[in-house]
Amino acid sequence: AQSVTQLGSHVSVSEGALVLLRCNYSSSVPPYLFWYVQYPNQGLQLLLKYTSAATLVKGINGFEAEFKKSETSFHLTKPSAHMSDAAEYFCAVSDVTNAGKSTFGDGTTLTVKP
């Protein structure tokens, strides 16, 4: 069984500050890990993914995430927040054995203050 825990349902940062969204996962097999972003009134879209290649993954809009197996973590970061980053972010875990099914976290709403 797989699970994802996103620490903090709401995160607020000032524009220009570091963004850190936390994700811990549980998986009995080597995982695929994803971060998705959802802007208001839209579907989820992929930010970045880890597929057992480089442990530091770079995504769109300046986001990156680091896979740490020893900590079972896949935290999302961005050095400098922009107002347009305000959205809901979902961490998800999958693997090769389940027809592409992903288990999603509960989501973290990011607010960016001017």
Place this chain on the structure above:
Amino acid sequence: DAGVIQSPRHEVTEMGQEVTLRCKPISGHNSLFWYRQTMMRGLELLIYFNNNVPIDDSGMPEDRFSAKMPNASFSTLKIQPSEPRDSAVYFCASSSQTSGRGNEQFFGPGTRLTVL
């Protein structure tokens, strides 16, 4: 590619009516997922198909909900009869199982359902 297409984008209906939501996955994708999203319950997986075959429908809330995938390019989610508590945004997503590629899901824009 046009991405995942869902119709209608908005649906307002009265309690007791039948509602049918439609989804066209990305061409070549072999897995399709139906989700429901509400403020109270967040994002819930209702059912998913692989190669047009339902794999897991344990998330379907009750017998009023049914889903079909008659071919690789079309799926429906039906609610009969609808109830106010079914009001939510329903998303369809598709993915392609390619070994080592990570099988990320591509989401449609959603159908916002309101049951009065």
